[in-house]
Amino acid sequence: xxxxxxxxxxxxxxxxxxxxxxxxxxxxxxxxxxxxxxxxxxxxxxxxxxxxxxxxxxxxxxxxxxxxxxxxxxxxxxxxxxxxxxxxxxxxxxxxxxxxxxxxxxxxxxxxxxxxxxxxxxxxxxxxxxxxxxxxxxxxxxxxxxxxxxxxxxxxxxxxxxxxxxxxxxxxxxxxxxxxxxxxxxxxxxxxxxxxxxxxxxxxxxxxxxxxxxxxxxxxxxxxxxxxxxxxxxxxxxxxxxxxxxxxxxxxxxxxxxxxxxxxxxxxxxxxxxxxxxxxxxxxxxxxxxxxxxxxxxxxxxxxxxxxxxxxxxxxxxxxxxxxxxxxxxxxxxxxxxxxxxxxxxxxxxxxxxxxxxxxxxxxxxxxxxxxxxxxxxxxxxxxxxxxxxxxxxxxxxxxxxxxxxxxxxxxxxxxxxxxxxxxxxxxxxxxxxxxxxxxxxxxxxxxxxx
Numbered sequence: 528x529x530x531x532x533x534x535x536x537x538x539x540x541x542x543x544x545x546x547x548x549x550x551x552x553x554x555x556x557x558x559x560x561x562x563x564x565x566x567x568x569x570x571x572x573x574x575x576x577x578x579x580x581x582x583x584x585x586x587x588x589x590x591x592x593x594x595x596x597x598x599x600x601x602x603x604x605x606x607x608x609x610x611x612x613x614x615x616x617x618x619x620x621x622x623x624x625x626x627x628x629x630x631x632x633x634x635x636x637x638x639x640x641x642x643x644x645x646x647x648x649x650x651x652x653x654x655x656x657x658x659x660x661x662x663x664x665x666x667x668x669x670x671x672x673x674x675x676x677x678x679x680x681x682x683x684x685x686x687x688x689x690x691x692x693x694x695x696x697x698x699x700x701x702x703x704x705x706x707x708x709x710x711x712x713x714x715x716x717x718x719x720x721x722x723x724x725x726x727x728x729x730x731x732x733x734x735x736x737x738x739x740x741x742x743x744x745x746x747x748x749x750x751x752x753x754x755x756x757x758x759x760x761x762x763x764x765x766x767x768x769x770x771x772x773x774x775x776x777x778x779x780x781x782x783x784x785x786x787x788x789x790x791x792x793x794x795x796x797x798x799x800x801x802x803x804x805x806x807x808x809x810x811x812x813x814x815x816x817x818x819x820x821x822x823x824x825x826x827x828x829x830x831x832x833x834x835x836x837x838x839x840x841x842x843x844x845x846x847x848x849x850x851x852x853x854x855x856x857x858x859x860x861x862x863x864x865x866x867x868x869x870x871x872x873x874x875x876x877x878x879x880x881x882x883x884x885x886x887x888x889x890x891x892x893x894x895x896x897x898x899x900x901x902x903x904x905x906x907x908x909x910x911x912x913x914x915x916x917x918x919x920x921x922x923x924x925x926x927x928x929x930x931x932x933x934x935x936x937x938x939x940x941x942x943x944x945x946x947x948x949x950x951x952x953x954x955x956x957x958x959x960x961x962x963x964x965x966x967x968x969x970x971x972x973x974x975x976x977x978x
Contacts, residue, residue: 528565528608533582540569540616551591551611554598555658555846557857558942559907564591564605571616573689573697573728580726580971581695583610587969590693592722594664595637597656599860600941602668602721606975612726614663620644621729628734629686629703634663634727641732650734653678656937657843663727668939669719673842676762676895677769677801678735680937682718689729690717693967703731716962721939722973724966738801742811743770743835744828746798746818747791751775751878751890753821754794755871758894760817762867766810770799771895772842775878778849778889778902782841785848790841791825796894797842799835842891849889849902859903859916861943863927864936867897873930874899877923886916898936940977948977 534541542548543566551567552560565588570576583590589609596603605611614635622631625648632641639659641652654665656672664670666688671680678684687701700713717724748754758771773796774782780792796818800810807830815826829835841848850858865873874890881888881901892899903919905912924934924947934940934947949956960978964970 528588530566533566533568533579536578537568537570537575542567542569551593551596551603551613552605554596554601554603555858556599556601556941556943557859557905557907558601558604560604562605562608564611565608567593567611567613569613569616573691576612576691576726576728577695577697579610579612580691580693583971584694584969588971589974590726590971591973592663592667592726594634594661594667595659597658597660598664598668598941599938600935600943602939602941602973602976604942606942609971614661617663617728623648623650623734624703625650627703628736629731630734631729631731632662633729634661634666636662638662638665645734649737651737652684652732653735654681654684657846662730662732666718666727666730667720667722669937671893671896671898671937673770673772673839673893675893675898676771677767682715684733685714685718685730686733687731688714688717688727690725690727692725693969693972697728701731719939721941721976723963723977724972726972738769740804740807740830741799741801741832741835742807742828742830743797743799743838744811744826745790745838746796746823746827747793747825748795748818749793749822749824751794752871752875753823754796755874755894757796757818757821757823759867759870760821761814762895764813766813767800767802768798768810768814768895769801770797771893772797773874773890773892773894773899774842774845775890777852777887778845778891781848781852781889782845785844785851786841788841793824797838799839845889845891846902849904852887852889853904855906856904857907859905859920860900860938861903861920861923862892862898862900862936862938863923863932863934864896864898865927865930865932869930869932870894870897870899873926873932876926877901880919880922884915884919886912886919888919893936896936897932942976945977
């Protein structure tokens with residue numbers, strides 16, 4: 528591959544060393560890289576991305592978008608070599624419009640970067656997938672997270688995009704208006720497309736006012752059934768929860784070991800409520816009453832910010848805590864989402880399936896919207912462990928689809944769940960592939976993903 532033309536433009540920002548290429552050959556998933564990208568380029572603006580894509584399209588070279596590398600279904604793997612475009616240097620917060628409560632950012636800005644920048648404005652960006660993911664990567668995978676039950680996913684926060692198409696053409700989608708009926712909704716077509724349709728270079732985001740009062744709590748239960756039913760009942764009566772996370776006893780044990788905490792090692796809910804001081808107090812009391820009817824063991828709340836931060840730090844480190852249970856193993860992380868009325872049945876069936884296996888697999892999830900995850904711990908070189916984990920995942924997805932749910936609530940398809948997409952979406956996959964071929968006839972954008 529002759530990259531001399533690009534090297535004249537990017538100089539040292541075009542890297543071909545094996546160490547950097549290997550670093551960009553994988554994400555945080557268990558999937559083993561089968562090849563390395565031929566080069567990694569670090570552009571700084573939209574024009575530079577356009578130059579790269581035009582060159583790649585003219586020469587039919589695969590292009591793989593790369594953000595923070597925190598994806599979990601192999602989205603950044605360079606299956607056929609090619610050029611990886613890393614958004615690290617595209618990290619500018621270009622506008623913050625306080626009156627309209629919105630902002631414009633480049634894709635390399637992370638959620639923590641943005642909220643740190645906004646800390647004195649009274650505004651914040653609510654989508655919190657746990658990892659300090661880049662905003663561009665979150666748009667690419669359709670991310671959500673702990674705040675979804677109140678604020679929705681990244682899809683509800685994006686008003687418009689700037690995207691470089693596979694041929695190098697630059698387009699803008701959406702606007703700063705809060706709604707529009709003008710033409711096809713290209714913004715939401717790009718969101719969740721996992722870098723297969725174009726490279727996102729700017730994002731217009733909604734921002735939200737910081738709540739007057741915040742309180743968070745830990746509620747442990749005698750059994751998993753009680754914890755999940757508490758969630759369902761709280762949602763069904765319309766209790767305005769901001770975060771509601773489930774952690775089974777295995778995940779709580781992992782967190783205690785990793786973070787040196789002393790949570791009761793039982794099925795547990797981490798809760799957060801936003802609002803006025805009086806409203807938050809009233810909602811806590813309502814939640815406690817529901818919990819008591821579902822075999823509550825312990826109910827501990829705090830409105831102290833340091834205690835709240837400590838609680839969510841434990842939740843955000845659940846993945847690494849799980850890995851710490853079995854040093855040397857990798858995490859086969861998977862997720863599904865089901866209608867809230869089917870959540871208890873789905874989780875309990877999944878728990879029985881895990882207990883009948885030889886795999887250690889903590890359950891953790893954003894259960895307020897019916898989404899939960901398994902962290903299956905395995906040795907990727909051990910075929911028996913890999914096959915057993917795959918069988919558990921297969922049954923999990925089949926179970927979710929049987930319950931009218933989805934094979935992935937937020938991780939995306941990547942290379943890990945391609946086999947389930949046709950089962951879930953049926954003939955609409957043909958329409959998706961037609962859109963892909965129309966926009967990217969040379970199939971340079973993240974080839975081998977989704978389809």
